[in-house]
Amino acid sequence: GIPISRFITFVLGGPGSGKGTQCTKIVETFGFNHISAGDLLRREIVSDTKYGSMILNTIKQGKIVPSEVTVKLILRELESSHNHKFLIDGFPRSEENRIAFEQIIGAEPNTVLFFDCPEEEMVKRVLSRNQGRVDDNIDTIKKRLKVFEALNRPVIDHYAKKGKLHKINAVGTVDEIFEQVRPVFAAFEQ
Ligand code: UP5
Ligand code: MG
Secondary structure, X not given: OOOOOOEEEEEXXXXXXXXXXXXXXXXXXHOOEEEEHHHHHHHHHHOOOOOHHHHHHHHHOOOOOOHHHHXXXXXXXXXXXXXXXXXXXXXXXXXXXXXXXXXXHOOOOOXXXXXXXXXXXXXXHHHOOOXXXXXXXXXXXXXXXXHHHHHHXXXXXXXXXXXXXXXXXXXXXXXXXXXHHHHHHHHHHO
């Protein structure tokens, strides 16, 4: 199991809301270990493991990969790291994801960030990213936005009710947004 001394942050927000970008800033400033669930899944596609083609098809459709697959990949990262502070970026994406993770870990995250961004801004950012992602086309983006609203919103609401959610206005420059993020972690550093 995972020792309770680990500090786990979930980083949530719609597609293109800036999760990855802000995680890089948090890593630089506060020394967290960045675990991007999407990157772990994309790595499985490239290394052509037994789940590779299933993951590729799921991502192309903007749907959510089965929890058991994603949780296993995240656990492997948590257990192989010497760092005790983690950013889990882009996960959990559904209540089912959340419950699967919390049951296996036997604990809740310490804190949750939510990057709140208007849809038109998210679409603009994703379409101008140009990194060759199979899901960065207008059809898949529309599906990702629908899945986000339907399945990720309940997770956000859950942590808001628990008093763990830090809602960040994700419009502005990268540095302006980070100035809202900084106090969340500065508070835990004391
Ligand atoms: N950018 C960033 N900040 C900006 C700012 N302030 N102003 C202007 N531009 C800004 O940013 C997106 C783009 O915007 C970049 O070009 C950046 O430079 C610019 P980024 O930081 O990459 O945003 P992010 O929120 O990380 O966007 P991403 O597209 O990665 O979010 P998704 O949640 O869609 O992608 P993820 O990789 O997490 O998941 C992809 C797919 O994998 C999912 O759709 C799903 O099919 C699957 N998946 C699962 O099934 N389960 C999981 O647990 C995770 C993923
Ligand atoms: Mg990302």
